[in-house]
Amino acid sequence: MILIYSDNKNNSLELLGKGRKLADQVKNRVLAVIIGNAGEPEAKELIAFGADTVVIAETDMEHFKAEEYADILQSIINEYNCETVMIGSNKNGKELAPRLAARMETGCVTDCINVSLEGEKLTVERIVFSGAAISRQQFASDIQILTIPPKAFYPPPKDEARTGEVIKKSYQPNSYASKVLRVQEMKSGDVNVEDAEIIVSCGRGLKKKEDIRLLEELAETLRGNTIGCSRPIAADLKWLSEDHWIGLSGHKVKPKLYIACGISGQIQHIAGMRDSAIIVAINRDSEAPIFKSADYGIVGDLYTVVPALTKAIKEEMSS
Amino acid sequence: MNIIVCAKLAADVSEITIDPATGKPVLQGVPKIISDIDKSAVEEAIRIREKCGGKVTTVTIGPPEAKEKIKPLLAMGADEAVLISKPEKEDYSIVAKLLSEAIKKVGNYDIILCGEASIDLFSGQVGPQIAGYLNIPQVTYAQVIIAEEKKVIVERNLSDKVVVIESTFPVLISVTKEINKPRLPNLMQIMQSAKKPIHEWSIESLGIGELSPKVEVVGIDGVPTERKNIILEGEVEETATELAETLAKEGIF
Numbered sequence: 001m002i003l004i005y006s007d008n009k010n011n012s013l014e015l016l017g018k019g020r021k022l023a024d025q026v027k028n029r030v031l032a033v034i035i036g037n038a039g040e041p042e043a044k045e046l047i048a049f050g051a052d053t054v055v056i057a058e059t060d061m062e063h064f065k066a067e068e069y070a071d072i073l074q075s076i077i078n079e080y081n082c083e084t085v086m087i088g089s090n091k092n093g094k095e096l097a098p099r100l101a102a103r104m105e106t107g108c109v110t111d112c113i114n115v116s117l118e119g120e121k122l123t124v125e126r127i128v129f130s131g132a133a134i135s136r137q138q139f140a141s142d143i144q145i146l147t148i149p150p151k152a153f154y155p156p157p158k159d160e161a162r163t164g165e166v167i168k169k170s171y172q173p174n175s176y177a178s179k180v181l182r183v184q185e186m187k188s189g190d191v192n193v194e195d196a197e198i199i200v201s202c203g204r205g206l207k208k209k210e211d212i213r214l215l216e217e218l219a220e221t222l223r224g225n226t227i228g229c230s231r232p233i234a235a236d237l238k239w240l241s242e243d244h245w246i247g248l249s250g251h252k253v254k255p256k257l258y259i260a261c262g263i264s265g266q267i268q269h270i271a272g273m274r275d276s277a278i279i280v281a282i283n284r285d286s287e288a289p290i291f292k293s294a295d296y297g298i299v300g301d302l303y304t305v306v307p308a309l310t311k312a313i314k315e316e317m318s319s
Numbered sequence: 320m321n322i323i324v325c326a327k328l329a330a331d332v333s334e335i336t337i338d339p340a341t342g343k344p345v346l347q348g349v350p351k352i353i354s355d356i357d358k359s360a361v362e363e364a365i366r367i368r369e370k371c372g373g374k375v376t377t378v379t380i381g382p383p384e385a386k387e388k389i390k391p392l393l394a395m396g397a398d399e400a401v402l403i404s405k406p407e408k409e410d411y412s413i414v415a416k417l418l419s420e421a422i423k424k425v426g427n428y429d430i431i432l433c434g435e436a437s438i439d440l441f442s443g444q445v446g447p448q449i450a451g452y453l454n455i456p457q458v459t460y461a462q463v464i465i466a467e468e469k470k471v472i473v474e475r476n477l478s479d480k481v482v483v484i485e486s487t488f489p490v491l492i493s494v495t496k497e498i499n500k501p502r503l504p505n506l507m508q509i510m511q512s513a514k515k516p517i518h519e520w521s522i523e524s525l526g527i528g529e530l531s532p533k534v535e536v537v538g539i540d541g542v543p544t545e546r547k548n549i550i551l552e553g554e555v556e557e558t559a560t561e562l563a564e565t566l567a568k569e570g571i572f
């Protein structure tokens with residue numbers, strides 16, 4: 001049995017996409033897990049997207065906690081003889097999967113961007129060295145636990161006619177000496193850099209917060225209102241909220257056009273934007289590493305280049 | 320308060336190049352450094368000790384030469400260090416198991432700290448695996464830690480929300496790089512750190528039998544970074560116009 005679990009709905013569907021394909025290859029079945037008090041319609045939807053069985057693990061827990069969730073998944077894995085366990089790779093999934101692996105003394109790989117069977121062996125690929133390389137890894141354990149980042153796979157087509165089994169069962173995990181006191185939503189705008197088609201991004205080359213306006217004008221001209229930034233702008237200076245932050249520890253983006261203004265281009269930033277279709281760099285230092293990762297570069301002061309580019313694009317668009 | 324920090328010797332990713340002939344990353348000769356985020360974990364441990372008293376011990380896996388890389392952590396303020404010899408084969412589970420056994424051998428621990436992930440492989444597995452092996456509570460992605468005598472309150476950063484968690488001891492906490500700015504030791508501290516102990520422990524001394532990897536790396540390939548690398552030169556207005564025209568041709572507008 002292949003088990004899939006994510007606390008994010010879209011990610012669950014993507015996991016079903018891959019899980020279904022793997023299962024069909026070896027005539028196996030797919031079991032989707034929902035933890036919490038979900039209803040029949042939610043379970044039915046997972047079946048329509050490819051699950052054979054849906055287990056709704058009812059608990060009286062209000063919030064996610066890796067300790068208890070790992071216990072619940074361990075019970076389900078044992079009960080249904082699951083060999084492959086695919087978990088959605090958000091921050092919750094990424095702390096759940098390795099804990100579960102250690103509890104079960106089995107193998108785990110996080111952030112798999114590719115999953116396939118080579119002969120009998122489950123083979124996965126993950127990005128290493130800040131995006132400079134891809135490592136291929138094979139499991140040598142009977143149970144394989146992997147996490148899969150969002151958008152790595154497509155959700156399968158929905159088939160309302162599919163049938164499957166829905167099992168509701170309550171689980172009593174062990175109790176742990178930690179508890180969630182509260183959850184605070186972080187303030188964020190309506191930005192979603194991950195889906196943006198055009199991103200104008202700023203780094204420490206910017207002298208003050210107000211100057212972000214220059215980039216916004218360029219972004220608006222390009223009819224893409226999305227502003228991205230390097231780590232220092234969000235983490236240290238806090239001029240923009242964390243949902244603008246692009247890179248290894250920020251968001252991964254793949255727009256049609258990425259314009260990096262005053263960003264040096266350290267590998268951790270490149271890790272987040274290297275999949276962009278076209279990369280433009282504006283930097284006053286001709287030696288800045290960003291130019292090696294760019295299609296088009298202008299060496300110059302962003303305070304003159306960016307407004308000039310905005311003007312030139314306006315003219316180009318109206319001509 | 321007994322605090323143990325896991326500090327990884329990681330490849331310095333900024334020094335990794337891709338061999339154009341083979342398309343594979345050149346790893347030979349790439350210097351090893353203490354992973355950036357683990358330095359933040361050491362800094363946080365020292366701050367907790369400054370507030371609550373106690374002792375900070377770092378644990379690292381590596382060859383004997385790694386002692387030189389550990390010394391700066393002692394200069395920052397860690398009290399003692401443990402260097403576990405490198406196993407012949409390693410994967411995430413072997414590393415977590417070795418560290419868990421070393422932590423047990425140090426003994427009497429209240430807080431185990433580590434980075435959210437290492438700068439080279441960024442798998443984020445080791446913290447939660449150690450917590451799993453020791454079967455203790457875990458809090459990952461900590462951006463704030465408030466330690467008190469008998470408990471700790473941690474803010475866990477989930478990007479779109481903050482989850483505040485309270486735990487008694489022992490607990491494993493993985494920190495983000497943003498939690499603090501690691502201090503730079505001064506000359507005096509660097510000199511004094513020479514006297515601090517670095518215990519070298521063999522794998523046998525941890526009483527672990529044979530360790531077989533549960534995951535094996537079967538290949539590593541460089542990611543092609545083919546970009547046009549066209550630098551537009553000339554007056555600002557000219558280059559801006561040239562770029563606008565080029566983007567138009569690329570079908571951007």
Ligand SMILES: Cc1cc2nc3c(=O)[nH]c(=O)nc-3n(C[C@H](O)[C@H](O)[C@H](O)COP(=O)(O)OP(=O)(O)OC[C@H]3O[C@@H](n4cnc5c(N)ncnc54)[C@H](O)[C@@H]3O)c2cc1C
Binds near residue numbers: 203261268272282285
């Ligand atoms: C574990 C780890 C994770 C990390 N994760 C991330 C991440 O997710 N995202 C990220 O971005 N970084 C990340 N970093 C940090 C990364 O290594 C760099 O420090 C960071 O990207 C640098 O940001 P920057 O380019 O804005 O600043 P700097 O490196 O300071 O570069 C500023 C650039 O602006 C140029 N400049 C200055 N003035 C002007 C001007 N007037 N006009 C034009 N150009 C000008 C300069 O020439 C310089 O190239 C991480 C680091 C580590 C160790």
